[in-house]
Amino acid sequence: xxxxxxxxxxxxxxxxxxxxxxxxxxxxxxxxxxxxxxxxxxxxxxxxxxxxxxxxxxxxxxxxxxxxxxxxxxxxxxxxxxxxxxxxxxxxxxxxxxxxxxxxxxxxxxxxxxxxxxxxxxxxxxxxxxxxxxxxxxxxxxxxxxxxxxxxxxxxxxxxxxxxxxxxxxxxxxxxxxxxxxxxxxxxxxx
Amino acid sequence: xxxxxxxxxxxxxxxxxxxxxxxxxxxxxxxxxxxxxxxxxxxxxxxxxxxxxxxxxxxxxxxxxxxxxxxxxxxxxxxxxxxxxxxxxxxxxxxxxxxxxxxxxxxxxxxxxxxxxxxxxxxxxxxxxxxxxxxxxxxxxxxxxxxxxxxxxxxxxxxxxxxxxxxxxxxxxxxxxxxxxxxxxxxxxxxxxxxxxxxxxxxxxxxxxxxxxxxxxxxxxxxxxxxxxxxxxxxxxxxxxxxxxxxxxxxxxxxxxx
Numbered sequence: 411x412x413x414x415x416x417x418x419x420x421x422x423x424x425x426x427x428x429x430x431x432x433x434x435x436x437x438x439x440x441x442x443x444x445x446x447x448x449x450x451x452x453x454x455x456x457x458x459x460x461x462x463x464x465x466x467x468x469x470x471x472x473x474x475x476x477x478x479x480x481x482x483x484x485x486x487x488x489x490x491x492x493x494x495x496x497x498x499x500x501x502x503x504x505x506x507x508x509x510x511x512x513x514x515x516x517x518x519x520x521x522x523x524x525x526x527x528x529x530x531x532x533x534x535x536x537x538x539x540x541x542x543x544x545x546x547x548x549x550x551x552x553x554x555x556x557x558x559x560x561x562x563x564x565x566x567x568x569x570x571x572x573x574x575x576x577x578x579x580x581x582x583x584x585x586x587x588x589x590x591x592x593x594x595x596x597x598x599x600x601x
Numbered sequence: 602x603x604x605x606x607x608x609x610x611x612x613x614x615x616x617x618x619x620x621x622x623x624x625x626x627x628x629x630x631x632x633x634x635x636x637x638x639x640x641x642x643x644x645x646x647x648x649x650x651x652x653x654x655x656x657x658x659x660x661x662x663x664x665x666x667x668x669x670x671x672x673x674x675x676x677x678x679x680x681x682x683x684x685x686x687x688x689x690x691x692x693x694x695x696x697x698x699x700x701x702x703x704x705x706x707x708x709x710x711x712x713x714x715x716x717x718x719x720x721x722x723x724x725x726x727x728x729x730x731x732x733x734x735x736x737x738x739x740x741x742x743x744x745x746x747x748x749x750x751x752x753x754x755x756x757x758x759x760x761x762x763x764x765x766x767x768x769x770x771x772x773x774x775x776x777x778x779x780x781x782x783x784x785x786x787x788x789x790x791x792x793x794x795x796x797x798x799x800x801x802x803x804x805x806x807x808x809x810x811x812x813x814x815x816x817x818x819x820x821x822x823x824x825x826x827x828x829x830x831x832x833x834x835x836x837x838x839x840x841x842x843x844x845x846x847x848x849x850x851x852x853x854x855x856x857x858x859x
Binding site: 588 | 604605606610611612614664667668671672675678681682685686730737753754755778782789794798802804805809810812815816817818821823825828829832835836839840
């Protein structure tokens with residue numbers, strides 16, 4: 411049997427496939443969005459990958475204030491933690507090492523203590539114990555934890571230079587290799 | 602949305618658990634279909650397991666290759682239980698290559714073996730939809746339609762529900778005795794073609810598309826190409842079936858090579 415002599419049923423399948431393919435091409439062309447090229451996935455803030463990191467201003471342990479949006483142009487790691495949380499303790503050395511290694515490349519680590527679920531007096535000994543040099547932020551009323559819809563501790567957000575969240579890690583502990591690979595990926599993004 | 606399950610000190614991503622459930626429920630379907638097609642079901646099951654394992658290793662190595670200096674400094678990090686340090690494309694490629702090598706070495710017939718995979722693959726796609734419903738990934742574009750859902754601070758198309766509904770429809774078409782093109786391998790190709798067509802259609806309602814120049818959605822274009830390739834092979838294998846022009850090793854039957 412030659413291809414030109416196919417039974418009607420097979421011919422119907424061929425026609426159906428051709429029509430489906432043509433419809434697919436047409437739909438792809440009709441549904442394209444030229445204005446979306448090079449635009450961020452979403453300009454609305456939300457604590458998830460592909461969205462702008464919700465903005466906040468918090469006091470640091472040494473009494474200054476840090477506003478996230480003022481760090482635009484830098485790569486920011488926001489690590490939500492508490493002194494009583496074992497995986498938070500476990501990943502602190504890795505965060506500190508990554509901060510020391512990359513701070514001159516425009517990387518900022520914000521250690522955001524969930525102070526409303528912690529004891530403020532326990533924070534300075536914790537910082538001394540691990541020799542932390544990155545800014546420690548105090549979320550005293552839990553408003554930033556709520557803004558970031560905190561699901562569990564620790565949680566870390568890797569934010570690129572445009573303020574877009576690229577990776578969210580809920581739970582831990584993260585190891586140094588993991589943190590470095592995520593930072594390197596953000597550094598490789600074109601400014 | 603219910604993205605994480607907390608079990609004591611552990612926080613488990615629900616999407617990963619649902620993927621595992623999809624595999625767990627999909628494998629018996631594959632084995633049943635393999636038995637129906639007179640293929641050694643336990644051998645196929647083992648091949649799938651090895652392919653998935655190889656895919657997992659490949660995905661981790663693929664990710665490590667992107668950052669060789671970091672992983673060379675601490676090679677034990679390759680064993681870390683972090684699902685975000687995997688390269689999906691590398692994992693898929695290694696898994697596919699492993700599968701092809703194994704079925705050739707074990708002498709399983711290509712087309713019926715692919716057909717045996719079809720129902721399990723279709724079921725897994727349903728679970729991918731469930732996983733997206735729970736995690737909130739693959740979210741829809743902002744919209745004003747009456748059935749919009751509030752997600753990530755905006756009213757959006759419930760794209761995860763569209764995806765699950767279409768995947769269920771495809772499962773029904775594949776699994777039940779709907780009119781389909783006749784011939785070995787065509788049920789598998791139809792699964793791929795229908796899943797691709799579903800992605801071509803649904804991508805327009807997604808809010809997380811990656812755009813190419815001209816405003817074309819990356820996933821839509823890739824799905825369209827896969828759909829075209831599937832149709833090409835459906836036509837070719839359908840014609841081969843009509844003319845009886847199939848190589849012996851591609852036909853069904855009991856094939857056991859030890």
